[in-house]
Amino acid sequence: MYTKLFENGKLGNRTTQNRFVAQPMEGYDGFNEGQVSQLGIDKYIKLAKGGWGVIIAEAISVTSKSLSCKNGLIINKRNLDSFKKLVYEVKQANPDALLLFQLTHSGRNSNASFSEKTTVCPGNEEGRLLTTDEIQEVEDAFILASDLTEEAGADGIDFKCCHGYFGAEILRPENTRTDKWGGSWENRSRFYREAVSAMIAQKQNKDFIIGSRFSMYEGWRGGCGTTSPDSLIEDLSEMKMFIELMAKLGMDYANVSAGIPGRTSEITRPVHGAEWMYLNHLRYTRFAKDTLRNLGSSVQVIGSAYSILKEKAFPIAEEMIEKGYADYAGWGRQILADPLTPIKLQHGDPIDYCTACSGCTKMMGKQIHAGCMVYNPYYKKLWKDNL
Ligand SMILES: Cc1cc2nc3c(=O)[nH]c(=O)nc-3n(C[C@H](O)[C@H](O)[C@H](O)COP(=O)(O)O)c2cc1C
Known part of the structure; x- marks a missing residue:
């Protein structure tokens, strides 16, 4: 019935078994200073068995200094064996499922009770302003984390630039730093440009996938999707430049999201009473795809926020792919409600739908x-x- 959703896809040089993406969902179930617990591994095994073509493992911190959750995952040499185990067990469950790690730094979303809230934006009182050298250290940590992800055997990374985390904060017009990391778009995108270029250059396996999740519009004054530090009104011209940059850098996919959880939550995650927010996601996804098509780029586009739609999500996701407005459809809360969703849909079995509670x-x-x-x-x- 959903021929497009169940059609093979292509992320970089890799074939995906279908167009279902399990979006990253933090489980707060790491242990022993950031290692993956068996509870966490079992979650991903279920998703692999459930037939998700692409599984993006939850936000994994590139440093132990900036955590939003006490039991969050941290990728480093010390914890690498637990990540290798995760990859091994997921591949045993379904060798065709692609497993990517989402790499992050929590920045001002860090939790001050066990970590340090930091910011890159001068005048922001939520965190300590990072120095020029400290931002370089964060960049180096992302580059190392990408290398470790490849060493762990995962199929690629999702460089987190969404939801108000460090990767998003540095891109914003709100970042009025006067050093090389802020002010002009050229400076604000330097971190991303340099990090991605280094990640691509260091790849051992040319098929290792590199993509990013970003918030097209944050609903935040001076946030992504606006054009000046004091502007709230949506203007996607800089985000268009960001997407063009992704194409220029040779990335494999653009994972489109929106909003900042905890601040403009309903934009990220439509809930009852704000169901229609999902329409923004369709529009942003199409905007990304149109931008890339106009460039003749093969960067693949993943959409978000389908869970609120329950069973109605499938025909809409199918239509998005069929009309060429997206290449993949991503679910968040639904992967927790029913990790077996794609395979159940394929077999006509009853699905437990997320109630958006x-x-x-x-x-x-x-x-x-x-x-x-x-x-x-x-x-x-x-x-x-x-x-
Ligand atoms: C419990 C929870 C954890 C999440 N963890 C992450 C995460 O680690 N990385 C990320 O990019 N988004 C995260 N998100 C956002 C989801 O991936 C997704 O974008 C959001 O839930 C909207 O999609 P949905 O309507 O299909 O749930 C999280 C959301 C929730 C509710």
Whole structure:
């Protein structure tokens, strides 16, 4: 029925078994200073068995200094064996599923009770302003983390530039730094340009995938999708330049999101009462695809925020791909509600649809393991025990 969604795709030189993307979803279930726990590994095994063509593992920090969650994952040499185990077990479950690691630095989204809130924007009082040299260190950490991801055996990385984390903050017009990292677009995009160029140059395997998730519009004064530090009104001209930069750098995909969770949450994650926010995602995804098509670029485009639509998501995702407005469709909360969604859809089996109750988000708020408290007995009990 959904021929486009179940058609093979191409990310860089790699074939994907279909167009279903499991978007990164933090589980807050790392242990021993950032290693992947068996609980975390089991989550990804289920997704692999569930037939997701591309699985983007949740935000993994490139440094232990900037964490948004106490039990968050950290990629470094010390923790590498746990990441190798994750890749091994996912590939055992389904060798055709592509597994990417989302690499991040939490910046001002870090949690001050166990980490340090930092900012790149002068005048921002939420965190300590990083120095010129410290930003260079963050860049080096991203480059190293990409190398370690390849060493762990994953198929690629998702360089996180969305949702208000460091990678997004530095791109914003709000970044009025006077050093080489701020002010002009040329300077604000320097971090990204240099990091991606180095990541591509150091690849051992030419098929290693490099893409990015970004917020097309943050709904934030001076945020991504505006054009000056004091502007709130959407203007996508700089984001168009960002997408063009991705094409120029030779990236494999653009993963389109929007908003800043915790600040403009409904833009990222449509909820009841704000269901129609999903329409923005369709528009932003199409904008990215049109921009790339006009360049003659083969960078693949992934859309977001389909969970609120439940079963109606499938015909809309199919239409997006069929009309050439997207190449892939990504689900967030639905991967927690029912990790077996694609395979169940294929076989006509009943699917547990995300109820958009925000339970997984509330679990994050309490810094406990986050999952689906509606359908998964483990998380249901955990939530009750922590009330
Ligand atoms: C509990 C939870 C954890 C999330 N973790 C991440 C993450 O690690 N990285 C990321 O880019 N987005 C993260 N997101 C955002 C989702 O990937 C997704 O963009 C959002 O939920 C909207 O998609 P949906 O409507 O299909 O759920 C998270 C969202 C939730 C609710």
